[in-house]
Amino acid sequence: MSEKKGAIKYEEETMELRRGPWTLEEDSLLIHYIASHGEGRWNLLARSSGLKRTGKSCRLRWLNYLKPDVKRGNLTPEEQFLIFELHSKWGNRWSRIAQQLPGRTDNEIKNYWRTRVQKQAKHMKMDAVRCYWSNKNNSMNQTSLANPQEYFINNPASMPIQDELQNMVFNSFSNSSGDHQQYCTTINDLEALDLSFNMADHSNSAVAEDIGVGSFMDMAHGQWMSCGLLESYCMNGVANDQ
């Protein structure tokens, strides 16, 4: 490494770098620097602009917030539909998806997916299962759903979990106390359960449930539960996590 590069590295290591939310002054500095020097060469920018930030931080701030063509405000229904469609095609390729939505950033789409779509899908799945189960338990009720998939027809917001619903599994078992338990889950969730049985603690199950994977509906109580909770039902006949 040359002396000059070594000096820069030393300077970076010893300089107090700012973290956390950007101030108006910092935004202004960044905007003015890019206006006169153009974007790119982020580490040089970070050193030359007077900002006590890393190049990565400057790049992110510019691309996700300050760049003039970044759109603000809620996603339109058309944009939401496009995200569903592209996500089903490409998965979590956020930057690729963002390229198809002018003015929207990968970060924004990623946040949208995590905070809204996954939670909404989970609630819808619960409703669909309830409808289906009420039909299964009451053969006279001709108005409820013939299968959980019906619930999702004509509902674009259900797209993220439609594949999952094709694999819906309904089952029941008697625990060691003789109580009859009914549950509903998916093939993927069952695989997650096998995984859960091999885990010493249940912390991962809670995470899995949070994102809608590896979760089960307890038909007796009409509640979702984690793999770990189902495991304790099976082993002990009691819900010792509750």
Added chain:
DNA sequence: AAGCGCGACAACCGCAATAGT
């Protein structure tokens, strides 16, 4: 009024790919 929980969004981190020397 204070504390808490939650949702939304901003920012950070680690890693891999690529460019430059």
Added chain:
DNA sequence: AACTATTGCGGTTGTCGCGCT
């Protein structure tokens, strides 16, 4: 060819504001 710097991506964490108790 080998090494270093830079860039970009996806996952994760942090922060803030708002509503509820």
